[in-house]
Amino acid sequence: MSAPDGHDRVGEILGAWALDACGPEENRLVAAHLAECGPCADEARLLGAAAAEFTESTESATGSPAQGAQAPPVLPASPSPAVTAGPQPHRLPPPRLRATVLAAAFARRRPDIPAAVAPYAAQVRALDRLLDALPPAGWQTRVAVRDWSVHDMLAHLAALDGVLAAHLGVAEAMLPPSTPDTSTLDGLAALQQRTAEVQAWSRGQQPARTRAAWRAQAAAMVAAVAAASADLLATRIDYGEARWRIDQVLLARAFETWIHTEDIRGALGMPAVPPAPEHIDQIVDAAMPILEGMMAASRFSHPDRAARIELYGVSGGEWTVRLGPGLPPATPDVTLRLDMLEFCYLFGGRRDPEGIRYDVSGDRRLAADLLTVAAGNPHD
């Protein structure tokens, strides 16, 4: 994504970047460029350090304690229009906050889970907790997907996790061995076949055994990623209809685990519980290239066109998505604004493109095609 002229583009936004005044896409552009450009990295450090001085520095301001509440000397008023109205909270942290913060910190284990696998690990934990609360009869509850039971759904997740597990060197010890005749199948059919195999096996098992197999495999995958090199995570593997990097597939697994956990919650009449905002960010980052690939391969492909997708809500950001092969235009042909969770549910096949609320500026037809393709993500 970073163009050869990235240096100039990054240079001109470095001031804004140091003030946290860029969008997420620009932040990524800057981060990528700083890793390879010494002069820009030096300037970024300098400007960032200056911004960090905006709060009172106990180290340089003599005798002024961090919580000094004395009135500051009045400066000559600047001619720029004053003055901020609106409620101002107290500037001192309430004393009780100290105990709250320390307790929250000590409650967390210092993790050894790398960021690449954190969303997946978190979704596995969330589903596992949900299954803890499931009464024995609950396993046969039908979910709104292909008339599967909760038990079938878990087998489906274990099956597709297993496709990735194999590439991480994790043996699917507790699950039925895969019949590896995938050479004649396209990627999607291979995934469906694996789901069918594991579901057939699981129906002859106690749900607790399926759950144990799923959980053991997930834990082994997380451990394998923690021990893996960056090279391994960047390796491309066949997954579904295309080849993706392992770290992208890990996020696809996190996404699918999340969506199916919501399916199960829905079947049990429980409200949705979205992932942490930073995990949704990672998931959406991984989803956008997949969406580009889907657009390029679809009959709604629009060569040389691009869309900007602005998401807001639990978290947010802006992404530019090419709508087909060829060169994307300098400015997107259309901008869509929609709720980030709604976008995720759409991409997970849990919303109709016609029913989704969004704002659009630019070419409406492109926006409608993009949402149609996004909702068509082949997804059980």
Add this chain to the structure above:
Amino acid sequence: MGRVYDLYAGQVYALAARVTRDAAAAEDVTQEVFVHLWEHPTAFDPERGPLRGWLVMLAHRRAVDCVRREEARRRRDRISADYALALPDIADGAVTGVLGERVRAALSRLPDEQRATILLAYFEGMTYRETARTLGIPEGTAKSRMRLGMQRLAGLLRAEGIRP
């Protein structure tokens, strides 16, 4: 951990309170910052600057995220011109309560138009696009004012013997 909190919680909280204008959000940001430090002890790289600067940077980013989440919900109902009423000023008690004295002095030596973009971005949590809209200037102008202003500020602070 308790010691780090005692040293820096005041600054982290004050900044978060200024940017979010919401005591509960400021508490959340403060908690996130210190829990993040606890959970990611290796993310702080002493080679690249003091702990204080790192915590402040983290607090600012979280506070800005918080403001933008709020903003995203409200933006459609709100005309951006409203921002024009809320231009911060370095004489504003809320800003000066956060700014260190020497930094305030350095800021007051910047050209007004550079200072305005910096204060809007940093203390109102605006993006450069929002800053440009608020001030009625092109985005490119906002970007370049921010960069020139920050470069100049860094130079002034260095002349004052402050780290950058």
